[in-house]
Amino acid sequence: MADYSRDADDRWLDALFAAPPVADDGFSERIVRRIRRRQQVRRLCLVVATVIGGATAWQPAMAFTRFAVSLLQELPGDLFGTVAEAVPSTAMLVGGGVLFLVTAFAFRLLED
Amino acid sequence: MAPNPAAGGSDDHRLVARVLAHQDTAAYGTLIRRHQSHVRNFLRRLCGDFDLADDLAQDCFLHAWNKLETYTGQGSFIGWLLKVAYTTFLQSKRRSRRYSEVLVEAGHEADATRAVHTLTPELADLDRLLAALTDEERAIMTMSYACGLSHREISEATGHPVGTVKSILFRSKEKLKVRFDIPDHQHG
Numbered sequence: 001m002a003d004y005s006r007d008a009d010d011r012w013l014d015a016l017f018a019a020p021p022v023a024d025d026g027f028s029e030r031i032v033r034r035i036r037r038r039q040q041v042r043r044l045c046l047v048v049a050t051v052i053g054g055a056t057a058w059q060p061a062m063a064f065t066r067f068a069v070s071l072l073q074e075l076p077g078d079l080f081g082t083v084a085e086a087v088p089s090t091a092m093l094v095g096g097g098v099l100f101l102v103t104a105f106a107f108r109l110l111e112d
Numbered sequence: 113m114a115p116n117p118a119a120g121g122s123d124d125h126r127l128v129a130r131v132l133a134h135q136d137t138a139a140y141g142t143l144i145r146r147h148q149s150h151v152r153n154f155l156r157r158l159c160g161d162f163d164l165a166d167d168l169a170q171d172c173f174l175h176a177w178n179k180l181e182t183y184t185g186q187g188s189f190i191g192w193l194l195k196v197a198y199t200t201f202l203q204s205k206r207r208s209r210r211y212s213e214v215l216v217e218a219g220h221e222a223d224a225t226r227a228v229h230t231l232t233p234e235l236a237d238l239d240r241l242l243a244a245l246t247d248e249e250r251a252i253m254t255m256s257y258a259c260g261l262s263h264r265e266i267s268e269a270t271g272h273p274v275g276t277v278k279s280i281l282f283r284s285k286e287k288l289k290v291r292f293d294i295p296d297h298q299h300g
Contacts, residue, residue: 009285009289010257013253013257013285014257016238016241016257017157017238017253017254017257017258018258019153019156019157019258021149021153022148022149022152022153022156024145024148024149027144027148027152027166027169027170028141028144028145028148029141030170031141031144031170031173031174032137032138032140032141032144034170034174035137035140035174035177036137039135039137
């Protein structure tokens with residue numbers, strides 16, 4: 001809103017600058033379509049990147065899990081009691097935990 | 113007096129909040145429909161070329177979508193939008209200047225000259241009048257008289273202090289009056 005008193009020059013310029021409103025004619029719809037397409041491409045890229053990243057990280061993650069399991073097996077039995085007996089379930093827990101974290105992170109990214 | 117596009121200010125703020133919270137493209141579509149006329153008219157005044165102006169307006173709304181979180185909600189949304197439009201225009205102008213420099217370096221002076229002059233033959237009286245002003249003066253005059261922005265809003269859009277905006281407006285008016293031989297307060 002104009003914040004000063006307008007003189008004759010201003011009124012003349014107001015009239016001079018007055019332009020008829022530009023009809024939308026699908027202009028806004030075109031932009032919204034482009035934005036939606038970009039969003040879809042970004043989501044698709046994210047899914048593809050997650051799959052590729054998961055596939056690439058799978059072997060090192062499993063190697064790390066195996067290493068952690070073997071470390072647990074080598075620990076003295078009396079230190080952790082029945083840990084050695086629970087080794088298969090520990091591996092599953094670690095693997096499952098890693099997968100859960102990766103999935104949660106991917107879903108968070110997708111939402112963003 | 114130009115219509116005040118900031119009239120639906122609080123509604124604009126609600127729509128912006130919806131866009132930011134849910135990436136709501138429908139709400140953004142409403143904002144575009146509401147302000148496209150002012151943005152396109154503003155860019156048409158700056159460029160003098162309707163097609164180029166509409167391309168820049170599309171770029172402007174796409175940039176605005178990407179940078180919407182930088183809108184703090186303190187000024188009017190149209191003021192912020194015109195700031196994005198003005199930046200888009202300046203970037204495009206820099207690119208086209210660089211393009212023409214490259215053409216000149218490559219020995220294509222005729223093409224370079226054509227690239228710089230984008231004004232259409234059906235240039236209106238006002239566009240011829242505005243051609244006497246610098247880009248910045250043209251932008252500020254258009255924001256004030258075509259879009260009805262206040263000095264404070266123009267100051268936010270251009271990054272100049274309010275005093276500088278006032279002096280640029282005064283200087284531009286004087287320049288137009290002198291150049292086109294219009295005596296004070298004698299406008300038919």
